Amino acid sequence: MLKNRSLRFKLNLYILTGTILVALVIFSYYYSISRRLLLDNVEETARHLTLETVNQVESVFRSSGKIPENLACVIEMSQVDEKGLLRFLREVVNRNDEVFGSTVSFEPYAFFSDRERYGPYYFKGDNGLEFASLADPTYNYFLRDWYQIPKEIKRPIWSEPYFDEGGGDIVMATYSVPFYWDKDGEHRFRGIITIDISLEWLQHIFSQITIYQSGYGFLISPSGKYLIHPQQDFVMNESIFDVAEVNNDQSLREVGRSMVRGQTGFMNITDPVSGRDSYLYFAPFPSSGYSMGIVIPKVELYADMARLNKVIAVIGAVGLLVLFGVISFISTRITKPMRELSKAAEYIGQGDFSAPLPAIETGDEIGHLTASFGHMQQALKEYIANLKATTAAKEKIEGELRIAHDIQMSIIPKTFPPFPDRSDLDIFGILEPAKAVGGDLYDFFLLDDDHLCAVIGDVSGKGVPASLFMAVTRTLLRAKAMNMKGLTPGKIVASMNNDLCTDNTSAMFVTFFLLILDLRTSEIQYCNAGHNPPFLMTHDGQLESIAELHGLPLGIIEGEAYGTATKRLRPGDKIVLYTDGVTEAENVEQQLFEENRLAAVLRELGGKADARTVTLRIKESVTEFVAGAEQSDDLTLLILSHLGPAKDVSA
């Protein structure tokens, strides 16, 4: 898929992908680190804020707590009468702004030996300092938490917050301190001293807790009841466990359990009011057992970071776009000349060698490539021009050769039967030049009515010179044979030799076999000037080689004498004349056809086959033998048979 995409696409893909990956790694690292730093920071901030608040609140609880503790001390250490006790109480409420009310309540008969209940109570009422007695049996202070709990657990205690009895909306808490006396030899519980303080100041302190936009502080009592919370419905009504139950938030319940146990912690919660993911830091107020928490919505905590991330994302996106543009620009710059070059190459491929190349002036690889391409184009152009010229010349030569071939072929007899009016002669011949023109020749013609002259020859060399030499030989033969009627073939051949040797500067020669058949007697006279020995196929299938040699090929030694041999044929005997194109036909294994193969073919044919059959059969055998291998020599055959004494057909 990618393979076929453009360079621009690939460059963009690889570089942009790489860049994005690197950017992502950097960004992820940066993000996780800064998030952790931020988280550490917020935990630290929340802790400081919480501890600060705890200290502030504790100092109030502690200093308020000192009041009844000191009073308890006084009562335990000294004999206080009712008057003194009431004065003490009055002063406690009067002198301490934060103290709303105070009582000293005694065990049965522990102050007045005749009174079961004694509980004077001073409080700040509508009319200033007011007095009430808690001795009313229906109130039964012995069973009140503020009395009973410190009595049973034998230590001071801050009560759960409550609404003041007057029905106002002021949330109060009572600090109860037990005191003791020694009676009847026993250290005995004697009563409880309390102060009631309004917790409004707590609300004030918590209202000043601000962290991020909507982070807030809250306070719960030892039983988990919300004492301070921005959600007013929660305050004094719901406990953190109630809210956890309503919201079905088990983790909030666990937070609550940790808080009421007086633990300190920092954890994730779902804010019960907003439902947002938040962080919570919580810590206890040791003296009262209350526990405070600070809730920070994560959204706000990470708001700055989210903003920064957005900016980074935008910068990143713009950067990538710019990078995309730059890569596209560069890759276009690189690939444009390449594309043009490729187009030009395409034109050149289609044969338009003058297609203009892009003008590149840079010295880079593309410039070099274009320059090389230009050189190649120029060289190609020249080469093609040369080729054209050469081809034209060659075509001209080939044309001429074709003409030479036509001429050559036209000077040998090719019409069979050559003498349709003579039934005593059976002649067939072929000449197949290996090249366009060859140097082989055969010929036959009647010297007169009774004499047939037949020749076969093979000029040394190939091509036009050989064919010219062959034409000369043939012309010479015709002239000599006609002028030298009655002379033996040896004389004619000797005469031709002399003529061919004269001015034979090209040192060409021709092997030559000439026979003259006396049609009356069936006697042949022949002269073999260096040619392959012909075969005589008798009419009864015998085969013999006509092996006599009468001299060297023609055109070598001037004045050479050539002899003549004579042989009588019987009707149906065939003379098989051939050139070395037959016997030296070569197959791909470079084996030669040889005389023995030729002899075998002839034997196989037997005495009855006619000249045409013999010729075509030999040719066929040779073709089979060479099996398509290219031949270097012309293949020439001339078969000639005298069928008997002359019978004039026309007669």
Next chain:
Amino acid sequence: MINRKRLFCIKILIVGGLCTLGIFGQSPKSPVTVILQWLPQAQFAGFYAAQEKGIYDRYDLEVEILSGGPTVSVADNVESGRAQFGTFFLMNAINRKAGGIELVNIAQVSRRSALALIARKGSGIQTVQDLNGKKIGLWKEDFQDVPMAFFEENHLNVKIIPIQTGLSLFLHGGTDLTNVMWYNEYHTLMNCGLNPDELVTFFMKDYGFDVPEDGIYCLASYHEENPDLCRRFVEATMEGWSYAFQHPDEILPIVIEYMKAAHVPANVAHQRWMLARWQDIILPDGASVISTNLERETYEKAADILVKHAKIQRIPKYEEFYKPVGKYAQK
């Protein structure tokens, strides 16, 4: 003719009667007051539902609901005639009746005991015998009869710490055990951050003390004089309960309103729990039909406990104590 005349006269009488009914069709509502034995909460959801959903109105009742509380005596209010009806725990009512207040039960609303003793698991208390020698917080005397009977039956020597209300003493470790109502303090403990698996609970009903609690009472004389009023009040109240069970989401806010009006800390989760438990108490084991019948055996079992512990000398006659009233009193 005579016959015709007489018929005419009868017609006039009938029409006149109808007219009279028509003119005075808005028959005057009967004003009654009921005092509930505790501060407003879902324990009394049936009363609030009957009041706020117009059920009392439909029964031609104009009901004033008074709330009890730690310092209010329901018995005093009923005896003095300040309230015609009051709710009592069964034991409490028998005790009062034996003590001379002529109370009659006209509807046993609660069908089973919700009372339990509870301890922290960490305190080492596992079995009933482990209670020996322990400090146990119990509410004021009227609530103590069943637990005391339970202690005596199990030969437990415990130290009773009378408590007014709430769980603070127990939570601060002032007592080893405390009494709770299943529908109330049990859940409060959960919502003070204690998990059920951190607590050991002894339900009185599991130890042969399934003495049901809330019932509706009035003076015997009042019942004799106003049987129909009693019937209407009981039927309307029980219809209110039915409505509350079917429409908890509608009734809970009403309960909360009553609580807020009384300056009682209110939270929905707790009241939802309480209402659901009251459904279990009024319709135990998935019962679908409300019953206000007080079975003789239940009564005698409760009275026996009181006699055994010398709280009363004689058992008031069942027939004198329980007066079946209205359509829910079927056995």
